Amino acid sequence: MFAGGLGIVLGGPSLLMAISSVPWPGSGVLTAAITVAHAALAARRAAPLGSFVVVCLAVAAQALVTGFFLIFPSVLVFPLSLYSHTAHGRHPALGPIAGAAGAALVTFRFVHDPSVTAIMRPSAWLLAALLMTIVVAAWSLGLFRRTQLAYIAVLKERAVDAAQRATLDERARIARDVHDVLAHSMAVIVSQAKGGQYATDRAPQALGVIEETGRQALTDLRGLVGVLRTGPAESVPQPTLRDVPELVAQMRRTLPDVTCTERGSARPLSPAAELAAYRVVQEALTNTLKHAGGGTRVRIEFRWSDTELVLVVRDDGRVGVCGPGGKGLIGMRERLAVVDGSITAGAHREGGFVVEARLPYPVGERS
Known part of the structure; x- marks a missing residue:
């Protein structure tokens, strides 16, 4: 044209x-x-x-x-x-x-x-100077445009890389969620199935817990699969700290001696930090159920300090039944790293196993 x-x-x-x-x-x-x-x-x-x-x-x-x-x-x-x-x-x-x-x-x-x-x-010199001025102007404008196009190409490449990284991060998040849902639900189901084998009078209750746990797991998995099919905009709401009491209530059916306490004044956390804290509690309870058994005593404590939330989950089960190299603990460590948090896990000096997570507050909420 x-x-x-x-x-x-x-x-x-x-x-x-x-x-x-x-x-x-x-x-x-x-x-x-x-x-x-x-x-x-x-x-x-x-x-x-x-x-x-x-x-x-x-x-x-x-x-x-x-x-x-x-x-x-x-x-x-x-x-x-x-x-x-x-x-x-x-x-x-x-x-x-x-x-x-x-x-x-x-x-x-x-x-x-x-x-x-x-x-x-x-005048030959005047004409030559005029023509060279035109040549230099055209060449300079071309170089300027070339630089603009190169910069735009770099921005597009960075945008593509960022989109790819976001996709990989989302896949990793979904993989962690799938692991948490399946590990938690299957641990409860296996525990109830074992208990039902040896206690006939508890069979109806155990089957009821299995049914409810399985149904909840299916609901969670459908939400995660929906994310894969339609994108994050269609995802189900993620758990927060307000859902921890419900999680503890569910776990008391298989771990009767579970208590949850708080020290200090609660502070606002980011949605990612609340999800990470919830998953820490869920994974720690699941590991206790899998490795220490349903008769283990578990203590959950939220310590609200001036700069961070310290979350401690300790049981009195057998020492050494769950090490920090498991996929669940690796997933927790990755979750906490996203929100600048940290986690330690290992045998407690007084017996049992302890998981301790630290989640810093947003900058505006620190004293």
Whole structure:
């Protein structure tokens, strides 16, 4: 579209001037060179180098015919082609070299053309300086545009990388959630199934817990699968600290001796930090049920200090039944790292196993 418009605005008058002012066969050469130059300009984006070379040859052909070609409007095709090649071509340094050579050729031809010298005495140095100024301006604008395009390309690449990282982070989060849901639910189901085998009178209660736990696990998994299918906007609400009492109440069916206490004044946490705290409690209770059994005593304590929440989950089960290298604890460590928290887990000196997590408050909530 742009090249076609220039062909009409610049090419038409140039062709009329060439035909009316230059005798044949020179006018034929000028007509062909002007037409080729405008046609080559149309390919300035698809083939920057080829388009620029053709324009240079077309301009040289016009200069060889007459020095008066310099007053043709179509002469502007050369700086436009120089700009486009510098902005989009692979060899931007070629532009000023070709421009300097062209300026020298055009200057020599113009000041030595008899038809020009018959009516004026042009200054070679002044003309050369003017032409080189045009060349440098076109080349500089092309370099500026080239820098803009490179910067835009870098921004697009960073955006793609950020999207890919976000996708991987979301997949990792979903994988952790799936692990937490399955590990917790299956631990409860297995514990109840074992208890039902040896206590016939508890079989209905155990089956009821299994049914309820399985149904809740299916609901959670459907929500996670929904995220994979439709994206985070369709995800189910994530647990927070307000859901911890309900979690403890559910676990008391398989771990009767579970208590939860708080010390200090509660502070607001980010949604990610609340989810991480909830998962720490869930994973710690699940590990106790899996490795220490349903008769273990568990103490959950929330310590609200001036700068952070310290969450401690301790049981009095067998020492060494759960180490910090398990996938669940690795997942907890990853969750806490996202919110600048930390976690330690291991055997307690007085017996049993202890998990201690530290979650810093948002900057505005610290004393």
